[in-house]
Amino acid sequence: MEIVPWRPLRELRSVRKEVERLWNELFDETPFAKRCAEEWTPSMDISETEKDFIIEAELPGVELKDINVTISADRLTLKGEKKREEEGKGELYYRTERYYGAFQRVVQLPTQVQDDKIEATFDKGILKITVPKGEEAKKKRIKIQVH
Numbered sequence: 001m002e003i004v005p006w007r008p009l010r011e012l013r014s015v016r017k018e019v020e021r022l023w024n025e026l027f028d029e030t031p032f033a034k035r036c037a038e039e040w041t042p043s044m045d046i047s048e049t050e051k052d053f054i055i056e057a058e059l060p061g062v063e064l065k066d067i068n069v070t071i072s073a074d075r076l077t078l079k080g081e082k083k084r085e086e087e088g089k090g091e092l093y094y095r096t097e098r099y100y101g102a103f104q105r106v107v108q109l110p111t112q113v114q115d116d117k118i119e120a121t122f123d124k125g126i127l128k129i130t131v132p133k134g135e136e137a138k139k140k141r142i143k144i145q146v147h
């Protein structure tokens with residue numbers, strides 16, 4: 001067996017290299033950084049009432065003409081695009097945190113719905129979609145008799 005001198009700084013060097021690699025992966029022009037800049041997913045709230053499913057999507061800066069909602073069988077698909085306004089020529093950005101580009105969300109509906117009665121409103125960047133449940137999906141109360 002060979003005796004090897006212990007060099008504590010050598011061990012720290014590998015940790016430093018790994019931290020630098022992770023830092024570069026997150027903040028430099030890597031595929032991960034490009035993917036974050038090109039894709040975004042709007043936040044959604046999905047709730048249920050006795051008669052409806054209510055889907056609210058947060059779409060700040062998206063114009064109504066750039067939103068498309070479709071339903072097929074038991075899936076509701078929300079597609080759209082948030083376009084970047086190119087007004088300032090010659091501007092240099094030091095930091096960009098807002099998301100732009102195409103998005104798509106698919107919501108799996110748990111029961112049959114009345115797709116011909118779906119309503120949607122768009123106000124102050126919030127898209128609200130009301131999806132009425134089918135008759136067989138509405139909850140029925142059963143009275144329990146105690147003897």
